[in-house]
Amino acid sequence: MSDPRVSVIVPIYNADPYLDECLDSIENQTEQSLEIICVNDKSTDRTAEILEIRSQSDTRYQVFQGEGLGAGAARNLGIGASRGTYLICLDADDFFDETFxxxxxDKLDTTGADLLITQSYTYENDTHEEYLTDWTFVTGNLPDKDVFNYRDMQDSIFNTFSNVPWNKMYKRSFIVENQLWYQQVKRTDDLLFTCLALVKARSITTIKRPYPHYRISLTTNSTSTNEVDPLAFFEAFRSLKEELEKLGLFENVKTSYVNHAIDGYYANLTSQKTLATFVKVFESAERYFTELELGSLKTAEYLNASQLAYINNAIAMSFDEFIFTQLQEVTAQRDLSWKTNRTNERERWKYYDAYTLLAPQIPILEEKLHNETEARKDVEGKLQRAEEEIETILNSKAYRFGTSIATPYRKVVDALRH
Known part of the structure; x- marks a missing residue:
């Protein structure tokens, strides 16, 4: 049997409510030369049953049992087993458009690129609404060429493309040659793999339209369970810095790396769900700032001054002072919101009062407008009829005969006058 064109790798952990939609979106792709590699990472729900049923009816499935080490390890297992010319990963609670x-x-065939990246949708699980996800693909940062590499955008490469795996398709030979593997941490396992791929790829191309649908408002994915290992992101950024230094590339991409790390700290601290994990991330601020060289850029090189200030406050203040400061900022934002709402409310009532005064006049004005419109139509009709009568007279034989007789007389009169 010939090798498939594309290997699709799906790490799965207790995604029963969404797994069928995910797998349907792969099975129903317009590209049918696929292998669907599912890694059941010790799920305790109906995952095993679902995979058993599907693999019996569709020979494109390969099902493996993970060791419960997380999505990174599960993806690595899938990469090792893959045979496709290209490979892509999809999380079990997300889904693809059918032509993706x-x-x-096809675009990778045409360009010969090592890596392709697309835009994506965010799908609200609660409301079923979706919208373009701007943080996974910042189109305004792209170089003005269809095929490029990190050197064309080294100050923004990590800030243009997020770490998520599901909007990227790789040439499998590129992954194998560069020995790229996902980091085995509980969270942020995709940072090291993605960022190293971005700097190692000889060529990158894009499609500026969304295909993957990223499901949010869940309680089971890694971003909603960061209390498991709240400092995993720190380990991931540290590992990336070490690898970039080994490659001699850290100085080249320092601006992008530092801004990415600042955003990473802010995102992780503000998304903690428990006081204990919040304190752990808060207390790591000084080590994080120092080890990752977050203070090494010029002022103009920082993309988000408020996030940098947030980290500096976490370093300079005690925990109580920091929380109080945040409370003050929230209060100020609340007061501004209330003030804005009150202003808007006054404006609404002002217009409402004006409408109340004018409302009784509306039927009278409408009747006047109607009467004036009818009168205008009557005048226009009379004018049209008059124009038609004049045209009839001008074209009549009597008028033309009278004109021919009167013309010589007019010429004599005009001559006598002059």
Missing amino acids: IKDAA
């Missing part, structure tokens, strides 16, 4: 895999593989 073919469109991406």
Whole structure:
């Protein structure tokens, strides 16, 4: 049997409510030369049953049992087993548009690039609303060429493309040659793999339209369970810095790396769900700032001054002072919101009062407008009829005969006058 064109790798942990939609979106792709590699990472729900049923009816499935080490380890297992020319990963609670895999593989065929990246949707699980996800693909940062590499945008490479795996398709030979593996940490396992791929790729191309649908408002994915290992992101950024230094590339991409790390700290501290994990991340601020060289850029090179200030406050203040400061900022924002709402409310009532005064006049004005419109139509009709009568007279034989007789007389009169 010939090798498939694309390997799709799906790490799965207790995603029963969403797994069927995810797998349907892969099975129904317009590109049918696929292998669907599912890694069941010790799920305790109906995952095993679902995979058993599907693999019996569709020979494109390969099902493996993970060791419960997280999505990074599960993806690595899938990469090791893959045979496709290209490979892509999809999380078990997300799904693809049906043309994604073919469109991406065709573009990689055409360009010969090592890596392709697309835009994506955010899908609200509670409301079923979706919208373009701006943080996974910042189109305004792209160089003015269809195929490029990190050197064309080294100050923004990590800030243009997020770490998520599901909007990227890779040439499998590129992954194998560069020995790229996902980091085995509980969270942020995709940072090291993605960022190293971005700097090692000889060529990158994009499709500026969304295909993957990223599901949010869940309680089971890694971003909603960061209390498991709140400092995993620190380990991931530290590992990335070490690898970039080994490659001699850290100085080249320092601006992008530092801004990415600042955003990473802010995102992780503000998304903690428990006081204990919040304190752990808060207390890591000084080590994080120093080890990752967050203070090494010029002022103009920082993308988000408020996030940098947030970290500096976490370093300079005690925990109580920091929380009080945040409370003060929240209070100020609340007061501004109330003030804005009160202003808007006054404006609404002002217009409402004006409407109340004018409302009784509306039927009278409408009747006057109607009467004036009818009168205008009557005048226009009379004018039209008069124009038609004049045209009839001008074209009549009597008028033309009278004109021919009167013309010589007019010429004599005009001559006598002059």
